[in-house]
Amino acid sequence: MPLSSTTLKLEDELKARVKKLADVRDRTPHYLMVAAITEYVAREEQRESFKQEALDSWREFQETGLHLTGDEVNDWLQSWGSEAEQGSPLCHK
Template identity: 55%
Template sequence: MATSLKIDDVLKSRIQNLASQRRRSAHWLMLDAIQQYVEREEARESFKQEALSSWAAYQETGRHLTGEEVRTWLNTWDSDEEEAPPECHE
C-alpha cells in the first residue's frame, strides 16, 4: 500500500538533519516514528478498554480491592515473603 505524507519544509529539514545525524534514511526515521506512535496508541487503547471492562465488572458485581490492599501486596514482590494476590471482595 503506497501512502504519501505532506509535510512542511521546516519539518522535512528537521527530519533530514536527524536522519543524517543518525546515519539513517529519512524514510527509515519516519517509519520508525509511525511504528512507535501506533504501538503506543494501541497500548493506550488496550489499557482504556481493560479499564472500562474492569469498571463494568465492578458495577455488576461490586467486587474490588482497596488501594491499601494492593499496595500491601505489591510491597511483598521481590522479597522472601512474596504473597499471592489478595482475593477481591464486596
Template identity: 55%
Template sequence: MAVATSVKLENELKVRVQNLATARRRTSHWIMHEAIAQYVEREEKREAFREETLKAWEEFQQTGLQASAEDVEKWLSSWGSENELPAPKCRP
C-alpha cells in the same frame, strides 16, 4: 508487502527529519517509517489499556467487587521478599 503512501509535512518538520536522518546515517524514509511504527504500537497499547479499564469498570459496577488500597499496598510491598503475599481477594 509495502505500499507507498504520501504524507504532507510542514517544511520545518521535513528539514528536522532530514537533519535527523543525516545525523543517524539513515534515510528520511526510514526515520518516518520508524516514527510511525512506534507511534502506532504505543497507541495500540494505550487503546488496549483503555478498553481493559472500561471493562474492569463495567465489571465493578455489576459486581461491586474490589480490593482495598491498603490490601493492595501490602501485597505490592511484599513482592520480591521471602514472605511474598498472595494477591488480595476482591470483596463487595
C-alpha cells in the same frame, strides 16, 4: 507483506529537521518516518488496550461490586520479595 505508498505533506521546517536527523543517523528520511509512525501506532494501540481493559474492569465492578482497596493492593505489593510475601488478596464487596 505487501507495501503501498502514502503521501505525507510536511511543513518545510519539519521536513528539513527529518532530513538533518536522517543524515546524522546515517539513515534515510523514509526510514525515520516509517520508524516514527510504527512506534506511534504501537504506543497508541497499547494505550487503547489499556483503556479498554480499564473500561472492562469498571463494567465488571459495576456488575459484581467485587474490588480490592488501594491499601490491600499496596500491602500485597509491599510484601513481594520478603520472607512474609503474601498471596494475592481476594476481591470482596
